[in-house]
Amino acid sequence: MNRPTLRDVAERAGVSVSAVSYALNENSTFPLAEKTRARIRRVAREIGYVPNSLARSLKNRTARLVGVILDKPLANPRYAAIVEGLSRGAAEEGFQVVLLTSRDHGSGVDAVRGGQLDGLVFIGHDDHVVPEALAAAVAEHAIPFGAIDCGRADAAPPYTAVDLDYAAGVDLVVERLAADGIRAVTYVRPDLLSHAERVREQAMLDALTGRPEMSLSVLQTGVTAERLGGFERTGDYAAYRAELGARLAAALERVSTPPAQTAFVCSWGSDVETVLATVRRQDPGYRVAGLNRGALEPAQWPGLIHAEMPLGEAGRACAAAVVRTARDNAPAVHQMLPPALVG
Structure with a gap:
């Protein structure tokens, strides 16, 4: 299946190819109506369009870093195991992970858009799942993104989700x-x-x-x-x-x-x-x-x-999937990982 093009977005949104280009260019100063801009971006997300310039920059980017959003202490063995798995999965793809200590999710989004990071991973816990504002920013800017232990793998969100059964x-x-x-x-x-x-x-x-x-x-x-x-x-x-x-x-x-x-x-x-x-x-x-x-x-x-619970494997699988999305424009992965009985 061919990757969607600017023309595909334009036809679906009922606008010109130029309007699509303006709407998807963050640096554009062309006076496009906000309603039209929002409609074009929504259509682009729905059909999976990624701007060629973004795809090229992701492939050529030298940061090779994935940001990890976690507000739990790594002294907890559970989260240490997940982060260790993330590090292993990223390393297998030639990348590294960096822990984002700030709870300001916007800073992680800005770091990806600015080229300091190649993607983001959010580690959930209890009922702390992907915040709506973060999910919206990820979708709007086509950010390679994955969520771990957010209870969403069976719901097929528009980003990588790895959960525990x-x-x-x-x-x-x-x-x-x-x-x-x-x-x-x-x-x-x-x-x-x-x-x-x-x-x-x-x-x-x-x-x-x-x-x-x-x-x-x-x-x-x-x-x-x-x-x-x-x-x-x-x-x-x-x-x-x-x-x-x-x-x-x-x-x-x-x-x-x-x-x-x-x-x-x-x-x-x-x-x-x-x-x-x-x-x-x-x-x-x-x-x-x-x-x-x-x-x-x-x-x-x-x-x-x-x-x-396969905590390390959850981290490894999520990191690998996010890297492949960033580097190769690979589709999101949705997995529910089963545990093993020990003893």
Whole structure:
């Protein structure tokens, strides 16, 4: 399929080729009506037109840098793994990544338009997804762009989207526990209503609804979005872990199934260590699982399992796709990456 031309845009928008050229040239001072300019740009986006001058500049650009927009600390292993994957994916294509510390998304857009960067990657979290203003700027200026963990891969946005299949992680864990004879599951989850938590909780309900021999109870950890922000600012989790241990101890008093048939499934991998230490002090037969990888190595803890999300692979795939869009005008990539069961 041939790449759309200026004439294609002109015919679709009902204007002259000259008008299209003026509308798409950021430096043009030709007095074109704003309504007409907006219509032409919308049509150009819809049919995937990229100005030849922009395509040439992207191929010849020497910056070879992709900006990464992240407002979470890299001390968090989750985001460190994603950024490491981004670096690896960019390096495989001969590019590098640079972390944008400013939350001003406009500066990243300006850096791409000015030639300092070749593209942008946005790393989502919780319900923090691509801001509307950033998505609009990316579309308006045909910026090579990718989003990670924004819950949009199945919606096919007009840019690269790489997401994680949280529901598949739940299915893997529940299937293993059922095969191991578990009959009672306590789901340990934060008091957050993020996209990932909604997906996990619904998947847990669906998985156990199909297994009437297994019961489900929910233990909320007390972590809200506000408390999570405080943890990230201070790095002090001691009080929270003590609180979680107390909640678990109270929950254990209500457990009526034998330890060998009882499992505690943690939505957060970071909770696994506290849960494991607490429940196995009472009886080493209790099973513990995580829907994300925690700090503990399953090989060192018999019976411990977790669904390992492909964080590094998500970064690698997104970076590679954004670079190829910048360098080769390749189309956007939409991927939902499945986890692996470890342990």
